[in-house]
Amino acid sequence: MLDVAKQAVEAARAAGADYADGRVVADDTESITVRNQEMEGIDRSTSEGLGIRVLVNGYWGFAATARQEPEEIERTAKLAVEIAKAAARLPMEPVVLAPVEPVTGTWHSPMQVDPFNVPLEEKVAMLMEATRRMQSIDGLAFGEGGIDLFRRRTFLATSEGTSIEQTTVQSGAGIEATALGDGELQRRSFPNSFRGHISAAGWEHIQKLGLIEEAERTATEAVELLSAKECPSEVTTLVLDSGQVELQIHESIGHPVELDRVLGMEEAYAGSSFVRPEDRGSLRYASPLVSITADASLAGGLGSFGWDDEGVPAQRVPILVDGVFENFISSRETASVLGLTSSGAMRADGWAHYPLIRMTNISIEPREGSLADIIGDTDDGVFMSTNTSWSIDDHRVNFQFGCEIAWRIEKGRLTTMYRNPNYTGITTEFWGSCDAVGGREDWTLWGTPNCGKGQPGQVARVGHGASPSRFRNVQLGVRG
Amino acid sequence: MTGLIGPDEVRRVADAALSLPRADGVEVLFMHEWGGLTRFASSSIHQSTHREDTGIRVRVVSEGRIGVAASNDFSLEGARRAAESALEMATVVAPDALFPGLAPPVPTPEHHAFDEAAAETTPSERAESVAQLVEMCPEGFTAAGAYETLASEVAIANTDGQFCWAPSSQASVTTVVTGPDGGSGFAEVFAAGRDELDPAAVGKRAADKAVASRSPRDIDPGRYTVVLEPAAVSTLVGFLAWVGFGGRSLHEGRSCFSGKQGQQVAAPIVTIYDDALSEGTLGLPFDFEGVPRSRVDLIGDGVFLSGVYDLRTAKQAGTTTTGHALPPPNPEGPFPLNLFMAPGEAGLQDMIASTERGLLVTRFHYTNIVHPVESTITGMTRDGTFLIEDGEIAHPVKNLRFTQSIIEALQGTEMVGRDTELASEFFFSASRVPALKVSSFNFSGRSDH
Numbered sequence: 036m037l038d039v040a041k042q043a044v045e046a047a048r049a050a051g052a053d054y055a056d057g058r059v060v061a062d063d064t065e066s067i068t069v070r071n072q073e074m075e076g077i078d079r080s081t082s083e084g085l086g087i088r089v090l091v092n093g094y095w096g097f098a099a100t101a102r103q104e105p106e107e108i109e110r111t112a113k114l115a116v117e118i119a120k121a122a123a124r125l126p127m128e129p130v131v132l133a134p135v136e137p138v139t140g141t142w143h144s145p146m147q148v149d150p151f152n153v154p155l156e157e158k159v160a161m162l163m164e165a166t167r168r169m170q171s172i173d174g175l176a177f178g179e180g181g182i183d184l185f186r187r188r189t190f191l192a193t194s195e196g197t198s199i200e201q202t203t204v205q206s207g208a209g210i211e212a213t214a215l216g217d218g219e220l221q222r223r224s225f226p227n228s229f230r231g232h233i234s235a236a237g238w239e240h241i242q243k244l245g246l247i248e249e250a251e252r253t254a255t256e257a258v259e260l261l262s263a264k265e266c267p268s269e270v271t272t273l274v275l276d277s278g279q280v281e282l283q284i285h286e287s288i289g290h291p292v293e294l295d296r297v298l299g300m301e302e303a304y305a306g307s308s309f310v311r312p313e314d315r316g317s318l319r320y321a322s323p324l325v326s327i328t329a330d331a332s333l334a335g336g337l338g339s340f341g342w343d344d345e346g347v348p349a350q351r352v353p354i355l356v357d358g359v360f361e362n363f364i365s366s367r368e369t370a371s372v373l374g375l376t377s378s379g380a381m382r383a384d385g386w387a388h389y390p391l392i393r394m395t396n397i398s399i400e401p402r403e404g405s406l407a408d409i410i411g412d413t414d415d416g417v418f419m420s421t422n423t424s425w426s427i428d429d430h431r432v433n434f435q436f437g438c439e440i441a442w443r444i445e446k447g448r449l450t451t452m453y454r455n456p457n458y459t460g461i462t463t464e465f466w467g468s469c470d471a472v473g474g475r476e477d478w479t480l481w482g483t484p485n486c487g488k489g490q491p492g493q494v495a496r497v498g499h500g501a502s503p504s505r506f507r508n509v510q511l512g513v514r515g
Numbered sequence: 516m517t518g519l520i521g522p523d524e525v526r527r528v529a530d531a532a533l534s535l536p537r538a539d540g541v542e543v544l545f546m547h548e549w550g551g552l553t554r555f556a557s558s559s560i561h562q563s564t565h566r567e568d569t570g571i572r573v574r575v576v577s578e579g580r581i582g583v584a585a586s587n588d589f590s591l592e593g594a595r596r597a598a599e600s601a602l603e604m605a606t607v608v609a610p611d612a613l614f615p616g617l618a619p620p621v622p623t624p625e626h627h628a629f630d631e632a633a634a635e636t637t638p639s640e641r642a643e644s645v646a647q648l649v650e651m652c653p654e655g656f657t658a659a660g661a662y663e664t665l666a667s668e669v670a671i672a673n674t675d676g677q678f679c680w681a682p683s684s685q686a687s688v689t690t691v692v693t694g695p696d697g698g699s700g701f702a703e704v705f706a707a708g709r710d711e712l713d714p715a716a717v718g719k720r721a722a723d724k725a726v727a728s729r730s731p732r733d734i735d736p737g738r739y740t741v742v743l744e745p746a747a748v749s750t751l752v753g754f755l756a757w758v759g760f761g762g763r764s765l766h767e768g769r770s771c772f773s774g775k776q777g778q779q780v781a782a783p784i785v786t787i788y789d790d791a792l793s794e795g796t797l798g799l800p801f802d803f804e805g806v807p808r809s810r811v812d813l814i815g816d817g818v819f820l821s822g823v824y825d826l827r828t829a830k831q832a833g834t835t836t837t838g839h840a841l842p843p844p845n846p847e848g849p850f851p852l853n854l855f856m857a858p859g860e861a862g863l864q865d866m867i868a869s870t871e872r873g874l875l876v877t878r879f880h881y882t883n884i885v886h887p888v889e890s891t892i893t894g895m896t897r898d899g900t901f902l903i904e905d906g907e908i909a910h911p912v913k914n915l916r917f918t919q920s921i922i923e924a925l926q927g928t929e930m931v932g933r934d935t936e937l938a939s940e941f942f943f944s945a946s947r948v949p950a951l952k953v954s955s956f957n958f959s960g961r962s963d964h
Contacts, residue, residue, distance in 0.1 A: 066844075068844070068846050070846070072609075073609065073611070073612070074580075074581070074608040074609055074611065075844065075846040076583065076843070076844025076845070076846050077581075077582055077583065077604045077605075077607075077608055077844065078582070078583035078584060078585065078601075078604070078843070078844050079583075079584045079585070079600050079601075079604065080572075080584065080585035080586065081585070081586045081587070081588070082568075082570075082585075082586070082587045083587065083588070084568065084587065086566075094560070095561065095562060095563065096563060096638075097562070097563065097564045097565070098564070098565040098566070099564070099565070099566040099567070099568075100566075100567050101567065101568045101569060101587050101589075114565055114638075115565075117637075117638050117639075118551070118563045118564070118565060118638040119563070120638075121553075121560075121563065121637075121638035121639045121641070121642040122553075122559075122560035122561075122563050122638075122642060124560065124639070124642035124643060124645070124646050125555065125558060125559045125560050125642070125645065125646055125649060126559065127557070127559030127560075127561070154607075155603070155604060155607040156607050159607055159608060176767070176768075177767075213769075215767075215768050215769065218888050218889070219888060220769055220887055220888050298556075298557075299556050299557050299657075299659060299693075300556045300561055300562075300659075301556075302556055302659035302691050302693065303556070303659040303660040303661065303689060303690060303691040304661075305881075306880065306881075306897075309963070309964075387566040387568055388564070388566075389562050389564050423884075424883045424884055424885055424893070425883055426881050426882060426883045426893050426894050426895070426916075427881055427895075428880060428881070428895040428897070428914055428916070428962045428964075429880050429881070429895065429897050429898075429914075430962065430963075430964055432962045432963050432964070433895065433914075433916055433960055433961065433962040433963075435893050435916060435918070435959075435960070437883075437885055455885075455886060457885065459916070459959070459960050461962075461963075490552060490554050490661040490663075491552055491564065491566075491663070510960075513885075513893070513918050513959045513960070514918065514959075515885060515886070515889065515891035515892075515893075515918045515919050515920045515923070515957055
């Protein structure tokens with residue numbers, strides 16, 4: 036398939052492209068969902084095709100096709116060039132690509148047991164047993180379990196001489212318990228909401244999750260939430276588990292530091308950012324405890340790779356250093372606008388899409404102490420766990436998040452359970468109030484499998500390492 | 516350029532899957548889509564794409580067990596492989612006690628929604644349309660957005676003899692115009708045909724709004740009367756569909772309308788229905804099981820009437836399918852993709868003129884569910900929010916966060932607009948909706964712009 040990518044580059048150059056890259060992508064997925072010991076869905080899908088991106092006189096063009104015969108490659112390459120020429124109808128500063136060394140190489144995400152080779156019966160049996168145990172809890176309406184597997188093979192060739200083959204395998208699973216009653220719907224998930232915990236790993240990752248072992252506790256908490264108190268409306272200390280810190284990082288740090296947003300390229304759809312190019316090295320984004328790093332080389336991260344879809348090598352980039360904003364995540368085009376080199380963050384949602392700046396693995400650097408230590412050190416406040424809902428404005432300033440469950444913290448101990456907890460804040464005020472970040476022992480490299488961006492819409496799977504953290508003076512309990 | 520594959524060739528390839536041995540039933544969903552999108556920002560074209568793909572999704576039934584496999588290899592061999600993969604999966608699962616059978620062989624309605632001009636639009640034509648839009652920006656203002664033309668064909672074939680095929684097209688232009696002092700305005704148009712788009716008019720509308728929204732002032736959160744333009748109403752209707760109208764969630768008690776059939780859930784001036792066959796929407800004449808679509812009245816004169824069903828959830832609920840199946844497997848169940856809110860009699864200016872103090876909202880942004888059973892959602896205003904005082908626009912205000920029950924808002928609806936627009940929501944398909952005036956809407960926070 037690398038030959039097809041190279042043919043595409045040659046065809047694009049022959050058609051008039053100054054620069055061209057050809058990317059063949061083959062995606063395989065497998066998804067299994069069981070609910071109350073009944074099969075809700077089991078499916079596999081495959082998708083393979085070619086995307087050709089070109090620069091002509093400093094304007095981009097992109098065309099993609101599912102067919103890979105020589106005539107179709109040539110037709111698609113010519114179409115990409117035609118699209119780039121049409122873009123010149125509106126003048127702009129020609130695109131300049133930040134330099135990158137051409138590379139030839141292969142890369143494979145780490146994996147012990149290929150999950151696609153594990154018998155379907157074994158996967159189904161795991162979910163059946165987990166849902167059976169959830170159903171054993173009185174009052175539970177639904178116990179659901181799911182497994183999702185992804186394999187992506189990417190073959191990239193560029194007119195600068197890059198030639199790359201990469202294979203990424205990602206595996207995830209989770210359970211979700213639902214209880215219903217008196218106008219309430221309460222859910223508890225394990226290990227995380229929205230299909231669980233996905234990692235760039237094989238079947239061994241799913242085996243270690245403990246879905247069966249945690250099924251009864253998960254279901255019990257869902258039922259208990261039905262009769263729990265409503266989360267109070269108040270301004271207080273908030274402790275978040277690492278799963279919620281993950282989403283807080285994603286929405287209020289990861290997206291705002293995407294350089295295409297900052298430069299207005301996403302203005303019409305998902306919005307822009309409050310962060311400006313001149314904020315590098317000076318904007319106090321968070322308290323000195325908060326250091327954030329984008330690292331595409333983390334083993335197991337959904338945002339890990341050998342090279343991005345422009346052939347830029349995986350990098351570790353400091354985003355916040357002791358709370359001060361230092362770097363954007365960028366592409367070759369956007370980095371050159373600021374006179375920088377690319378951070379290596381360009382990824383496309385399969386062969387049919389133009390690569391965009393996407394988060395790699397954007398993580399909070401661990402500090403000290405466990406979740407128990409942070410709670411034990413809190414005199415009064417609320418502990419929230421597991422995301423249910425997220426919303427943030429078009430500049431990434433005002434946010435509101437909901438969680439599945441919360442408990443009161445009184446003198447260092449969890450006491451009253453709360454249902455329907457949520458909190459709201461302003462990005463820099465919130466991160467500025469962070470006065471505890473947990474240590475390595477409770478730091479987890481989570482996966483966010485559903486990050487949407489771009490027109491046409493694209494979905495990316497990205498990673499976030501997170502520790503439980505504490506924030507002061509946070510508004511909780513927003514009601515309609 | 517690419518063209519339609521057509522029903523004969525689709526049937527020939529589908530037959531390779533339908534003839535799978537050892538299966539009790541097979542269904543093939545075929546989708547072919549192509550089109551281009553010209554994306555612009557800072558009044559320049561920065562990302563333009565064209566893509567074409569075919570897909571076949573095969574559902575195999577074996578002794579009541581169901582497996583599904585999909586592939587974009589549209590060939591006889593690709594269809595056979597997908598069918599065999601689906602059968603392999605079906606063999607490892609337990610029988611589905613609620614399996615209702617495949618769709619019976621019945622005719623589907625004639626529905627012409629394919630525009631050759633949209634299907635054959637060239638990159639230069641899209642770029643020229645974008646230029647017409649951008650030219651409407653006043654000095655100091657720039658436009659961002661997308662102009663898209665899409666064409667597709669969808670077919671369903673099954674071993675019970677059902678076969679249906681339909682081509683369709685879509686053309687859309689959406690833009691946000693921004694300028695000095697925080698000015699920001701939004702406009703968009705969706706249509707089946709390219710000639711129905713007027714890019715210059717879309718640009719002017721967004722530009723006028725951007726000019727008017729400069730220098731927004733702070734305003735305290737709290738409860739306000741609101742006048743919601745159609746784009747904002749589409750968010751309420753889209754999320755109401757998500758938490759309310761699906762037959763499965765209704766039957767299982769998860770819907771905000773569970774147990775409320777026949778009850779007054781909204782003001783009597785509110786009527787919501789789904790109608791894929793209407794010329795006012797972009798719909799297919801059959802669902803993704805091959806069942807013919809028809810109009811379903813969901814809320815009539817404020818009374819909750821019905822949800823939507825596919826074959827399986829209809830069997831579960833003891834009713835009949837309304838033709839709202841999504842592609843398999845689909846654990847969430849059926850969903851209405853072609854929603855309408857019936858127009859009323861008021862003009863937008865009538866709503867503003869009748870408001871002593873309130874807010875005019877152009878659209879909402881990044882909305883999400885807070886409490887599904889209470890239909891409570893949260894999101895932000897965006898691209899033009901204005902204070903209304905004494906029946907007139909007083910000045911623009913900075914963006915606000917709302918946290919609000921949709922049902923409560925519909926109960927407090929005082930006026931319904933006489934003009935409707937096909938308006939998209941961030942997460943859902945477009946709905947045709949009017950503007951609304953709502954007596955009380957809860958704004959729970961604010962932003963800095």
